[in-house]
Amino acid sequence: MPSHLYADRPAQPPEPGTVDALISLTHRLRGDVDAVRRDTAGDGDDARGRWQRALCDLAVHHLDDLGEQLGQLKEGLPPVPEPAGLPSAAPETTAEDHRGRVGSAEWNLLTDEVTWSEELFEIFGRPPGAGPLPLDELGSTLFSEDQPLLTAMVTDCLVDGKPIDGEFRIVRPDGRVRTLHMRGEPVLDSDGCTATMWAVLRDVSELRRSRRAVRESQDSLRRRQEIARTEHRLAVELQEAVLPPWRGSLRFPRAHPSSLDVAAHCLPATNRALLGGDWYDALELPDGRSLLTVGGLTGHGVSATSGMAMVLGALRGMAMAGIEPGPLMGWLNQLLDNSVRPALGSAVCCRYEPGRRVLSWAQAGHPAPLLFRHGRGRALRPPEGVLLGATPGAVYGQAEERLEPGDVLVLHTDGLTPPGPEFAGGVPDAAERLLALAPGFSSAPSARDCVRLVTREFAGGEREDDACVLVARIGD
Incomplete structure (x- = not known):
């Protein structure tokens, strides 16, 4: 279903291969994802429906980021090369690490039952035989400075019924550090109390590393330009x-x-x-x-x-x-x-x-x-x-x-x-x-x-x- 955002767009698209064409394509794709998200809104509160809605939310989030970056490129910012030798707190990832980038979890507050998807075990580097982490133990995997953030998000979700939307860093058992984006909502019972909490977690380590590389390269470019201006003036x-x-x-x-x-x-x-x-x-x-x-x-x-x-x-x-x-x-x-x-x-x-x-x-x-x-x-x-x-x-x-x-x-x-x-x-x-x-x-x-x-x-x-x-x- 086409997005209403593009009813005033000309029928003839821009020439392919240009930044304008990519921006237009990104906008159209975002509109299509919005339409899918609206279509799945009536699928009920089952796990599959929540999973679909959360994935759509994540897709919209990243398409918004992509649109912003393409807009910067159109304004004349230089292309950013693949970061070489960028310091990292974790070793280089392998192809195996990218198989399970998105995982889901559900914590039942009434029965203390915890359900993790297979992908979430891969993200946390936790063997399925060890079982999923209870909600009160999830913070033990985080960086100490990120633990208050997770506590605040979970508290707001369970007490005030607010949705979860935030990022934190975890340390896997193999020592690798990963950055996760967590989105979730409480599921209320008939009395309006929180019965379960579900969440979708995505490994965004490479995305954040790329953003850091963009930021650092832009800062370096600005410094070089300032040095060049100073040298030219001298x-x-x-x-x-x-x-x-x-x-x-x-x-x-x-x-x-x-x-x-x-x-x-x-x-x-x-x-x-x-x-x-x-x-x-x-x-x-x-x-x-x-x-x-x-x-x-x-x-x-x-x-x-x-x-x-x-x-x-x-x-x-x-x-x-x-x-x-x-x-x-x-x-x-x-x-x-x-x-x-x-x-x-x-x-x-x-x-x-x-x-x-x-x-x-x-x-x-x-x-x-x-x-x-x-x-x-x-x-x-x-x-x-x-x-x-x-x-x-x-x-x-x-x-x-x-x-x-x-x-x-x-x-x-x-x-x-x-x-x-x-x-x-x-x-x-x-x-x-x-x-x-x-x-x-x-x-x-x-x-x-x-x-x-x-x-x-x-x-x-x-x-x-x-x-x-x-x-x-x-x-x-």
Whole structure:
């Protein structure tokens, strides 16, 4: 008989295999069980009728639980894996333990006769030859802290005629601990006094263990999410503290006619949680020259940004000490090779001398700087250099490039466009797309305007990592 709860449901069911379909099926099944329970309500107070009604009650109870869990799944909670190595007070159950999951009992208060079903003996691990437990001895099998609960339920049933509905834990003779759900009612005599008490007991140990696993996994997930949020916040704060907080163009050195007009920007990854270890920097050095650098370390999160802070700090210190770009790369390579947490990195380091307009530079497995002049662009020919941290004792070459007034130099990290085979076969990479901006770079009045061209070009793309771009325009 269909349930009245579903008279307003559409005739066409949801597609099978979806969470909505499972929820709809669970609701329909619950309605059918309700109908069966109503049909058995008039079967009298015989043992079979009580057994059927109790089983229907239990089925409704578990279908309600199933509906709630499917509702949580629909809301986006992650699937819960089968618990592995979950601590338990009892050994693992075997297939034999699952044969008698539901049992019935009846205690006659007038004759002290006790009747147990065969399944109930299996649940309690009690041999049938030992006979069923009297009601006053049932509590001896329970955990001590659960005994008051059983006493209260039985008292309410016998004295006040209330139905029994509760759970408690028992210790079987073999030492196994099981959780039982007990439902029962008093049977009154003609005088309205309790004559017998019947009950249906179900072993719900695995269900409760599964619920505990769900609860523990959800708590663990929340903790991991909170840790991830904290780490991301720390990584963002560290990145903001280390990278120059430029809001426009700067000049290096400040009082020279051939100084650099410099601007930079960091483009975040599509997934904002994947904060990487990319950097950009420009410094005026004590001898009047200027440092330009971009680079990045592998990885994400606090470890990547803290490593970036270490490398950038070392790079700044060595540049201030007058170390040339080539040897400087060698020292950075040794620093990463000897660090507590070894990492790989790529970088380009340039030193600009305004008096001669000469750029000296070195690279470590990094895209070469792009030079734009008179509306055309090209990549500088890179000197020898492997990834930082990849080869102990690696030697890094150094190249020079003479610049002209109005030249635009673009340094960038390799995260502007995502790598992979999907960008093969004629689709332009980051360098080609930047070179296509040559006319705009030549007509741009400042380095900041050049950076705006880059951000507009790459703002809509999918990026797996952060990307940094630094633009330097040679003064007239």
